Amino acid sequence: MSVVTRFAPSPTGVLHIGGARTALFNWLFARRNNGQFILRIEDTDTNRSTDEAVKAIVSGLEWLNIDWDGNVVSQSSRCERHIEVANTLLSADHAYRCYCSPEELRLMREEARLAGRPIIYDGRWRDRPSSDAPSNVSPTIRLKAPRTGKTVIRDEVQGEVCIDNSELDDMVLLRSNGTPTYMLAAVVDDHDMNISHIIRGDDHLNNAARQIQIYSALGWPVPIYAHIPLIHGVDGARLSKRHGADSVESFRHSGYLPEAVNNYLLRLGWAHGDDEIISIQQAINWFDLGSVGRSPARFDISRLMSMNAHYMRIADDERLYEEVLPLLTKNIDHTPPDSVKTLMPQLKERSKTLVELIENMSFLLSKRPLDIDEDAQKFLSSDSLSMLERLHSKLDSIPTWSPTSVESALREFAVTEELKLGSIAQPLRAAVTGRKISPGIFEVLAALGKTETLERLSDVATTATKNGN
């Protein structure tokens, strides 16, 4: 059997991480099995669907490098076919017209709730003759679902789940305005598109039972289901798509790398022994539904963060530069100096996100004189300042400026001053970066260049004089 999976989001909001993981699993499973992966937008609810949401979903998926086969399918474009199938069901006596008003249904539910019965439609129009139909009401079309027996869902991750048919009601297939509901549309599309495996959040588990009833009414083969547990927030509560902070877009803007997000999402609910860092290629080779866990996972930002730090470290310098450039040019009015590139290996190792990377390179971008932050200021005592003045002339005498020449100069200087290297490095770092932490001091000086280094050193001295130190 050829594998065809699909990601079928409703375009009512941003792509959140739960959806992204569902997409990832579907994509991985399809790629693993040399199958197809389809992106289908479930927009049968025209009131809530927006083009912006479609764009957000598409761009989120693209950013994650999750690609789909063929064009994006809009479910609403297949409306005719859905109606056709509903009519087939109607003429086969597997569906019927229901003339209940919304108010009547509300009352029905209310009564059921009070009586402690399942809150479902009681099927009152199921066997009524069409002569009873009120002439001024346009009916909905409901499925004539089996009333007895059980519907069993054979699920790749949940196992066998049995639902008593008495718990399920005659669901609406076509609304009174003639449009198809999700329940019908999803079944028809999954069938017509030859979807072999339906991998989705387990909030759809109950829907699976209902959809199986539609399949059997139609005599269609039921696809293989895999309902994966939802991702919860840190507090254990369900992640809401209303929360923008959980969106793929927000992680992108917070400076996370797509491969880190993918790796993190993959490990949420799926494991391959003790492996933690898993490349996308390994994931394709290894992914299986049997290793998907059944219990919901909580979203843990520090794990994502540490994975991101890992992918930052192994990322190509040039690529990181490209990623960071647009953000850099937004904040400064000059082109970034070459030092940004030359120092990238040291900078990226100290940055957990792209945002941190930018922060960590800020001292390279600032114009003189530098702002010295509070922590750095502590290293600039009057003793240190005079030491720095002597260091200025020492550094000035270096003929060829490089990490190694700077290092040997500093080490020599330490010997003549009878100081430990650290006692020189820290004030020096404070003076040339304005911070107490930075990449290695030799590399920093080398990247800054001789002129800039000496000028920054002089700045500190003059500022101190001005302040009367």
Place this chain on the structure above:
RNA sequence: GACCCCAUCGUCUAGUGGCCUAGGACAUCAGCCUUUCACGCUGAAAACACGGGUUCGAGUCCCGUUGGGGUCGCCA
């Protein structure tokens, strides 16, 4: 409320009846390395929700309890 699902360190998880005095990772703490920070390395603390069975033997199987989650729309 009814129905369904779930339950191992704080978090993500390994574990498919003996290999478990429960392993890994993140986070935490201590130390080493060291020009700072980070990386790296070493170590520490940290869990089978509870109660009953089944079995020679249970984290692993069964039942119950508790706790969490999901679903009950002319939304998807």
